[in-house]
Amino acid sequence: MYQQHSIEQTRVRVAERLASEPFSALSSLCEQLEQSEAEVTLALPSEMVTEVAGEHAEAILQRLPSWGKVTTIVHSGASIFEFKAPFPKGKLARGYYNLMGKEGELHGHLRLDLVTHIALVSKPFMKMESHYMGFFDSSGHCVFKVYLGRDKQRKLFPEQIALFQQLKQELS
CATH class of the missing domain: 1.10.10 (Arc Repressor Mutant, subunit A)
Structure with a gap:
């Protein structure tokens, strides 16, 4: 426990x-x-994480479709689901933020009102530079994460790093 x-x-x-x-x-x-x-x-450590209030979730998600290919990760129990594609556009309706991905992209319905914290994380993973946004609920569970994308050589897209750093500055 x-x-x-x-x-x-x-x-x-x-x-x-x-x-x-x-x-x-x-x-x-x-x-x-x-x-x-x-x-x-x-x-x-503060150089690895910027904490953002959950109320900024919709504004962050509305920016992501213009960033290009990212990796969205959802943990469910002991399973991990990954979607490597541009983050889909979405809109609020009936209490949900509805993801409207094209065929082959992520679809779904998010209860953004349950997101209490967002973490903008810059932490090496498997000895590689890594940056992501983690969306958390009030019980401390991660609802989902969006990692910056990588090219075929497994290098992060420089333009996404710049957008991520800009987001951190604006929201800190």
């Missing part, structure tokens, strides 16, 4: 783990520390 710790305690515990395992996945840190993904993510 997950334990509650103060944010200061969690920051210390996360920093200690990162010092010994800098490329570890956040999901592993969550298991090791027995804390929610939001608690661990938001306790990353």
Whole structure:
């Protein structure tokens, strides 16, 4: 069962783990520390994470379709679903943000009113530069993540890095 710790305690515990395992996945840190993904993510060092209020979710999602190919990840239980395509346009209707992807792209219905925190994360993964947006609910679960895209050589798209950095500056 997950334990509650103060944010200061969690920051210390996360920093200690990162010092010994800098490329570890956040999901592993969550298991090791027995804390929610939001608690661990938001306790990353300030150079790795920018916390944004959930009320900005729609504005962020409306920008993403112009960024090009990204990787959207949804965890469900022990399963991970990945969609590598441009993030679809969407609109609010009947309490949901409805994703209207083209054929072969992501479709779905998001309850953005349940997103309480957004983390803009810059943390190496598998020894590679990595940047993503994590959308969290009030219980600390990650609803979904959107990672910057990569080319065929597994390099991040420079224009997406610039857009991500601009977003961080605007929302911090």
